Amino acid sequence: DTTAVSESDPTAKALNYKPLASSVDPAKSPTYKAGQMCANCQLYQGTAGSSMGPCAIFGGKQVSAKGWCTAYVKKA
Numbered sequence: 001d002t003t004a005v006s007e008s009d010p011t012a013k014a015l016n017y018k019p020l021a022s023s024v025d026p027a028k029s030p031t032y033k034a035g036q037m038c039a040n041c042q043l044y045q046g047t048a049g050s051s052m053g054p055c056a057i058f059g060g061k062q063v064s065a066k067g068w069c070t071a072y073v074k075k076a
């Protein structure tokens with residue numbers, strides 16, 4: 001499935017997911033650090049260079065490579 005995760009998705013809301021990491025509100029997501037995005041998150045399963053890809057947390061949907069949520073884990 002290539003359905004994009006919507007910000008109104010319950011899991012997205014719970015994790016403050018944003019399709020654009022640059023629009024993350026630091027007041028709501030104090031763990032966010034500039035430069036973090038799905039593309040460099042451990043849980044991101046997209047192909048390098050693609051604009052979207054699957055995430056282990058959002059089963060069956062795709063997150064934006066430039067997105068972010070509070071479950072972010074820096075890729076080792």
Ligand code: SF4
Pocket residue numbers: 017037038039041042043044045055056057058063067068069070071072073
């Ligand atoms: Fe993006 Fe990682 Fe959150 Fe998945 S867990 S939405 S890849 S920041």
